[in-house]
Amino acid sequence: MRLHLQLQKLINMTWLLLALSSAVFIGIYEVQKKLALHNNSVLMVLLCTTGISALIFIPPVLLSYSGHISPESFYYIPEITRKEHLQVLIKAAIVLTSWLFSYYSMKYLPITIASPIRATAPVWTLLGALVIYSERLTIEQWIGVLVTFSFFYMFSMAGMREGISFKSNRWIWFAVFGTLFASISALYDKFLIRNVDRMAVQAWFSIYQVVLLAPIVFLIRSTMTRRPVFYWRWSIPLIGVFLIVADFLYFYALDFEDALISVVSMLRRGSVIITFLVGALVFKEKNLKRKAIYLAGILVGLTILMLG
Template sequence: MWITYGLTAGVVLGLYDYWTKKGMDGNGVMAVVFWSSFFGAAAWLIAFLPVSYGSGFHVDPGATNLKQQLFILFKGLMMTGSWIFAYYSVRELPMSFSGAMRASGPLWTFLGGALIFGEILTPLQFCAVLASVIAYFLLSQIGKKEGISITCSTPILMMLVATLLSAMTTVYDKWLVQVLELKPNDIQAWSALHRCLLAGIIMWFFCRGGRSPMMPNWSFWIPLIGLAWVGAEWVYFLAIQDPNANVTYLSIFRRVSLIVGFLLSVLLIGESNVGRKSIVILILLISTITLILHA
């Protein structure tokens, strides 16, 4: 089931990527980061109330001590930083390229999983991981034909930073659940509140004095961003609760989001160079299927 959960999280993240692109249209990054975080936190508030008791979503406010809260806060710091860098990139780049810059994510996750959890892939499995990384790289190379330089583009570098932070969070989540033995609901609910608070502080710092508006041009895309992330994270945590779950595989499965986002971009935004990009994404799909069949 952890494979199914991982793929489902990837599909939801594809919607999240598309909604982020739409929500960023004409808006400042910090305003979107805060308000999407706000709606994500609001979705978890009911879990702290007695009405949620026995529902499977309930969170006991007194169940985590200060040390555990600090561990969860560190997750929130990494995620908030990842969002800020990623949103700047998504605002400036076509969806296919902002997704392609996550190419190094599975490798970083692989290194983390190997070093921390001893997750070693077979030669065939490693080739599938490598093929997916190469596919993302080739997709990014197509960007040169569209005037996007990997080495000289600030949005590209921002997405690389966001990818590294996201990969660290992927490994850290499994450590919180399987080593520190924190309840997934506690991690997600408190982290959502932490992210909202952190994003609010950062937004105030960057937007004070009228340098940037704290209120975005309002659209229903913004709450959808926050709710989609909560949904994807919920499904992802169902996956990593399984002791057999491999964080390297999960990192690859979550990259299914690129396929979903690319299709939505082609149909609704007007992505260019569709033929060449489709071939590269097909390579990615084959590598993902290979991992599923040999999991």
Template sequence: MSWMILTLVSALMLGLYDVAKKVSVRGNAVPMVLLVSVSVSAIIWTVMLLVQTFLPSIKFPRLLEVDAIDGIEHLALAAKAVLVGASWILAFFSLKNLPLSIAAPIRATSPLWTLFIAIVFLTERPAPLQWIGIAVVLGSFWALSLVGAKEGIRFRTDRAVWWMIVATVLGACSSVYDKLLLQEFGLRPATVQAWFSVYLVPVMVPLALRWYRVQQHGAPEKQIRFELRTSVLLISPLLLSADMAYFSALADPDALISIVSPLRRSSVVVALIFGSRMAGEVNIFHKAACVLGILTGIVLLMI
């Protein structure tokens, strides 16, 4: 059952990743948080790429080996960077304005949107149990909106909520696109991660330059200072660790995707614990019930 332990490690790292993002953007300049965090990831992968290219005698684990790719594959990975970059920009701005215990459960509904995309564009047809899962997730999402209303968060009109929903939908599109990259292009996970991490940096630069111009020439009330916190530097390593544990779990021939995917989404529990213990957020028990419903629905979707 090592694959299950790896999945739980991935969930823990993913939860800590969400916490690091929330701590990083609180009262901080989101464009610079994004640029610095993706730059850390790009540096990590660039070092590994250089070592594998110029020092082939140094052996990396198979999971971290990056294959040589052609121009078309580079363009495909650059497109993924644009897609993921748009999702992260919306998610980070949303996270700055929403309680973590609201934002994380919304993000956890990603498998639902992935299924919707598969239904519309890939002509997949859900089984009856999956339709029940859809109903459970949507019902839990509606219940979460009622809990949010108690804190003055109106899901229909709150821009930060819609930013997170769109970010989640874009993330689901990225998951479907990953299937194309891994199966149709035949790329390995490390190759996808390495190059899209490198291409994410130029995607984030324009937003950071705009922030810089505002700091230099904008009105004082629009200026937001950037503080380089330890949490900013931890964002990418935590995500990298979560993804490596996830792919390692999937590499096990005994691993069941119907268990791995929903179990990994239990990362939202870490967000709830953080929200209740460290951020002083309220209505945690009601939110926990909504999260339990979302996770139950996701399990049904994956069966």
């Protein structure tokens, strides 16, 4: 009986561990994105990244449909209905909008500013989850959420000390809009994963992004008199690879019945820790001591949240 309870407790914690693992890969993904976008065409980097992700999923889709991958396989991608395809297409459109804003903000803002702003997404996700899904948190979790949100906010405000106006800088607003659409996507994920197979969601979501983005990129670039220069870098395919792993772990976490989207989103934003360390050690960004204090506050908030 005791062993059964311990196993059940471990199972109940699995979605939390998956969310934390996803955060690690998201952090690495953000770093690769910053490296790829340096003095590079945003639209072409995004198109190449989504294209690589789609290419990774096309073989398992074809092999699953042809019967070469059995339904019992972990990598099996089942056929879905037209209605489900439409639902995944909506997901792709929301995420693509978020990425367009966030890629531009990541290119023109310090990574230790852009990432923490995006990390405020759980604020909006939590509000939506409480209203739409009637999620309830314990008192300890509420304390953890409030502490983390407070330090995320102070972290984002640190940009003022670097001469970045949060009112007039358009790239700040791009980061904000990218964050809002990321929150909408997170709320939609809770509904989507309950109705559509998670592997089918991830596969077709990756493919539909290329379908939506490719015409936009070629249309915009064909009307430009002076096109932004595009440089191929190995960080570009790595963006797609790390994102696929992060999303796989994320969708897997949401597949658990007791998973709370508000908590999963919060833990996933712990990726800001990795981006901060890289910003300090590699990109040599400013105000690191003050930002380190805010980062410590984030860690405290996440710890309280996990204990709750």
